[in-house]
Amino acid sequence: MPRYLKMAMIPPVTRISPRLIRILGCNPGPMTLQGTNTYLIGTGQRRILLDTGEPSVPEFIGNVKQTLRDERIVINDIIVSHWHHDHIGGVEDVLNVLENKDSCKVWKYPRTDAQEPVLLNANVLKNGQKFQIDGATLEVIHTPGHTTDHIILLLHEENSIFSGDCILGEGTSVFEDLHDYMNSLKIIQKLKPTVIYPGHGNIIQEIAQKAS
Template sequence: MASIIPPVTKLSSRIIRILGCNPGRMTLQGTNTYVIGTGKRRILIDAGDSDVPQYIQNLKTVVSDENIDLEHIIVTHWHHDHIGGVKDVVKNVSNCNVWKLPRSEQDNSDEPLPDNIQVKYLKPGDEFKTEGATLRIVHTPGHTTDHIILWLEEEKAIFSGDCILGEGTAVFEDLHDYMASLQNILKLNPNILYPGHGPVVSDPMPKIEYYIHHRNNREKQILDVLQREPNRKFTEMDIVKIIYTDTPEDLHLAAAVNVGHHLQKLLKDKKVISTGTKWQWITNPSSSL
């Protein structure tokens, strides 16, 4: 049974979690946003979704009760449930600086922010210091091209955004990049992990290792399906229905996207061939569909 996340939780002397009040299949109980620091001027990591009055009220209450100001908002990535609430925070809570990593040149999707919000762009390795906290930006592409995690020096902790969740596993745009990012997080050897969704991960190394093993296991499952019927051409959804037997049907489309990313990686590895819509195991490397 999933643990219940309260609307506001003081997680440590320097971290207050405010739940985004935007529950859903992909957001779990909602987006976790975090107020960081011990002094007057603090940093907000992520801002939830747009037009969620309860979240803004909860954040205003924290700012008032703690007698603080928000100096910066750092967005882990461009998805609406992390960046959408920025405009409401800036308008109703604090007119603070907004930071995020730029997206890749190949990614032409628009940022879901109004024109009057001026975004300052991060670079990997950038540091933010406020009283009681030092945050370092680590680029972790895969979930999105612009995804970052934040390393909190004082706790040897990671704010993992959507790279690693408190419950379940994450979706991604590029599996090759995502696996490299997971390996980089593993090397950081964090003591604790504060995810973008779900509860705090107090023993993160087994969770990170599980994510890596899970993706490797999925790849093996996909190859097994293709190898069992080498003459059959499979769609992503055909494969989902065979290997995602414990996943609710309303999540099968998301699972099919993940399967597609696995198949793209296997295509690069020259282990499968494709017609563009269907996939087949390569029984002979020189063969083609």
């Protein structure tokens, strides 16, 4: 039996806290575990979506649409953690179900090793950039290693982080550059996050063990 089937089950949509809803990308596989975790962040009408799963996954897009309808919210910004397919692949599909498609901004940190993938409405993220919405102040932290463009988000209200593929909920992350990757882990360690919301796998609370 593949390893990813034995892990604690992640439901398709989870209200993790008043400021956080996790929507599973519904793209399970050996590299994505149970699928990509995407996160809707904020408490107000306008939310930020982190990552978008893979392209053409109707179940995921249906869950995004339903969640926006149930919560009466809109996605103001889409932030992608890095260029890998299972994180940026669904950007266009998500935009297509938004009533505010034209005003929703897509954000990504630039790659330094290769050409950028084509993204609709793409805006350039900067290290240290902050996003302020109701209930959430998010800070962009460049954490290369897994890829050159990888970023994590620090949620100031909780001192928690969204780790993308830098730290996974299960298994071990792969990386392009070990030196950069180790430096990025040190940056995360210094933040002393209370909780890690990973790009794949379950939420991590025992952080001292995982990051050291």
